[in-house]
Amino acid sequence: MSRDHLIIVGAGMAGLCAAVEASAAGAKVIVLEKQAELGGSSLLSGCFMAFAETDFQKKLGIEDTTESLMEDFLAVGQYKNKRTLIEAYGKHQLATYNWLVEQDVQFQTCQAVSGHSNPRGHTIIPSQAIGQLRANAEANGVIIKTNAPVVRLVKNNEQVVGVVYEENGEQIELTTDYGVLLTAGGFSQSEELLAQFAPQLANTVRLGGAGNKGDGIKLAASAGAWLEDFTYLKGTYGFHPTSTNDKKRQAHTFYKGGIIVNELGKRFVNESISYKLLGDAALQQPNCRTYQVWDQTIMDKGVANDALYDFDLLYREGLIESFDTIEQLAEKAGLPVDVLQQTISTYNSDVKKGQDTAFGRTSLTHKFGTPTAIETAPFYIMDTATAMLATYAGVQVDEHTHVLNPFGEPIEGLYAAGEMVGGFHGAGYMTGSSLGKAAIFGRIAARTAIQAKKQEVLK
Numbered sequence: 489m490s491r492d493h494l495i496i497v498g499a500g501m502a503g504l505c506a507a508v509e510a511s512a513a514g515a516k517v518i519v520l521e522k523q524a525e526l527g528g529s530s531l532l533s534g535c536f537m538a539f540a541e542t543d544f545q546k547k548l549g550i551e552d553t554t555e556s557l558m559e560d561f562l563a564v565g566q567y568k569n570k571r572t573l574i575e576a577y578g579k580h581q582l583a584t585y586n587w588l589v590e591q592d593v594q595f596q597t598c599q600a601v602s603g604h605s606n607p608r609g610h611t612i613i614p615s616q617a618i619g620q621l622r623a624n625a626e627a628n629g630v631i632i633k634t635n636a637p638v639v640r641l642v643k644n645n646e647q648v649v650g651v652v653y654e655e656n657g658e659q660i661e662l663t664t665d666y667g668v669l670l671t672a673g674g675f676s677q678s679e680e681l682l683a684q685f686a687p688q689l690a691n692t693v694r695l696g697g698a699g700n701k702g703d704g705i706k707l708a709a710s711a712g713a714w715l716e717d718f719t720y721l722k723g724t725y726g727f728h729p730t731s732t733n734d735k736k737r738q739a740h741t742f743y744k745g746g747i748i749v750n751e752l753g754k755r756f757v758n759e760s761i762s763y764k765l766l767g768d769a770a771l772q773q774p775n776c777r778t779y780q781v782w783d784q785t786i787m788d789k790g791v792a793n794d795a796l797y798d799f800d801l802l803y804r805e806g807l808i809e810s811f812d813t814i815e816q817l818a819e820k821a822g823l824p825v826d827v828l829q830q831t832i833s834t835y836n837s838d839v840k841k842g843q844d845t846a847f848g849r850t851s852l853t854h855k856f857g858t859p860t861a862i863e864t865a866p867f868y869i870m871d872t873a874t875a876m877l878a879t880y881a882g883v884q885v886d887e888h889t890h891v892l893n894p895f896g897e898p899i900e901g902l903y904a905a906g907e908m909v910g911g912f913h914g915a916g917y918m919t920g921s922s923l924g925k926a927a928i929f930g931r932i933a934a935r936t937a938i939q940a941k942k943q944e945v946l947k
C-alpha cells in the first residue's frame with residue numbers, strides 16, 4: 489500500500505466518524521481494528537449523545553442553548569475541564585448532530601439525563617449507528633481491516649510516520665504521509681491499567697469493549713505523549729451486580745425520584761448528582777452494598793426500551809422487586825426495618841417542605857425536575873452496583889486533536905480523539921458527552937490531518 493492513506497487506529501464512534509469525514513473530503517483512509525467486530529464500547533453504549541439546539545429538541549418544545557450546554561460541562565467538571573476543548577465541542581456540536589442525521593444515524597428520543605439542565609440525551613441505536621457509519625465509510629472507499637491490532641508506532645526522529653499492525657500472525661509495517669489518528673478507546677477492560685491508575689475501582693462490575701485495554705494511550709505514550717485526568721477516574725453507578733456486556737441491567741430510578749440507601753438502611757448522598765460521583769460515594773459504603781428504593785409514582789415514569797429508564801424490563805427479569813409495604817421490602821432485602829422506615833419518612837417530610845435536610849437534594853438530575861415523596865405503594869427495590877464502563881482519562885490533546893508532549897507541543901503526525909483523550913470532562917462526567925465527544929473530535933481530527941497534509945504539500 490502506498491503512503492497516501494490516513495491511518496486510523498480503532499473503529500468505534502470516533503474512528504468511524506473520522507473515516508467518513510476524511511474520505512468524504514477526498515482523503516484515502518485505512519482503518520485498523522483490533523477486534524473481529526467494529527464498534528468497541530460505542531456499540532455497547534447506553535446510546536445517549538449530548539447535543540443542544542437540535543431540531544429534535546425543538547419538535548419536543550425544549551428550548552436550549554449551546555452556551556448552557558457548555559456551562560453545564562464546566563460546572564459538572566468542577567471547572568477542571570480544558571476550556572478550549574469544551575469550546576470546540578460547543579462550536580461543532582450542532583453541525584455534528586446535523587451531520588450524523590445526514591449520515592442516516594437515526595435518533596430515537598431526547599431524555600433528561602445526568603448533569604444537564606435541559607433534556608439533551610439524544611438516543612441512537614448503537615448497532616444502527618455503527619453499521620451505518622461503516623457502510624458510509626466503505627461506500628467512500630475506506631479500507632477497514634478487522635483482527636488487525638496496531639502494536640507499535642513508526643517514527644522518523646520525533647515525527648510519527650506509520651504503524652506496525654498484526655495480521656494473521658504477521659507484523660506489517662504501514663507508513664503514511666498523512667499521519668496516524670488514534671481512536672482506540674479507553675482501558676475499561678485492562679486490569680493492569682485499572683490496578684495502576686484506579687485501584688479505588690477494584691469493586692466495580694467490568695463492562696466495555698473487549699479490545700479496550702489502553703493500547704491507544706500506550707502507543708501515544710511511546711511517541712512522547714503527556715497524559716492527564718487520571719486522578720478523576722470514576723465508575724458509573726446504577727447497574728445490577730449481575731450485569732455483563734451482553735446484559736447491561738441498568739436502571740437510574742434516582743433521576744426520576746428514587747433514593748439510594750446502604751445496607752444500614754440509610755441514605756448517604758444527594759441522589760441528583762452525577763452517577764459518577766454517586767459511584768464514588770457507593771464504593772465507600774459498608775461492603776460496597778447499596779440499593780435504589782422508589783414507589784409506584786416513580787415506577788410510572790419509566791420509559792420503555794430506554795437504556796436507563798426501562799424499569800419494567802428489569803422488573804420482568806426479576807432484578808427489581810416490589811412490595812406492598814416498606815416493612816416487607818426491608819425484611820426481604822435484609823435491611824433494618826426501623827432505620828429504612830425512618831429514612832423514608834424523613835425524606836418524604838423534607839420533600840414536602842422543599843428542603844432535603846440530609847443531603848441538599850433539590851432536583852432529579854443535576855438541575856432538572858423536582859423530587860417527589862416515596863409514599864405510593866407498591867414500593868420497589870433494586871440491588872445496585874457501580875460499573876467501570878469508560879475511562880475518560882488519557883493523552884493530552886489540543887482543540888485540533890494534535891497529541892501534545894509534556895511541554896504542550898504537538899507531536900508531529902499524531903492525532904487522537906474519543907475516549908482515550910483526557911482534559912475534556914474534568915472532575916465530573918455528563919451523560920452523552922463521551923459519544924458526543926467521540927463524534928465531534930473524530931471529525932475535527934480528520935480535518936486537522938487533511939489540513940496538515942495540504943500544508944505539507946505547499947511547503
Ligand SMILES: Cc1cc2nc3c(=O)[nH]c(=O)nc-3n(C[C@H](O)[C@H](O)[C@H](O)COP(=O)(O)OP(=O)(O)OC[C@H]3O[C@@H](n4cnc5c(N)ncnc54)[C@H](O)[C@@H]3O)c2cc1C
Binds near residue numbers: 497525638700
Ligand atoms: C455499557 C456502556 C454504556 C455507555 N453509555 C454511554 C452513553 O449513553 N453515552 C455516552 O456518551 N457514552 C456512553 N458510554 C461510553 C462511550 O460508549 C465510550 O466512551 C465511547 O463510545 C468511546 O468511543 P471511542 O470511539 O473513543 O472508543 P470505542 O468505541 O471503544 O472504540 C475503540 C476501538 O478501538 C479498538 N482498538 C483498541 N486497541 C486497538 C489497537 N491496538 N489496534 C486497533 N484497534 C484497537 C477497540 O477494539 C474498539 O473497537 C458507555 C459505555 C459503556 C461500556
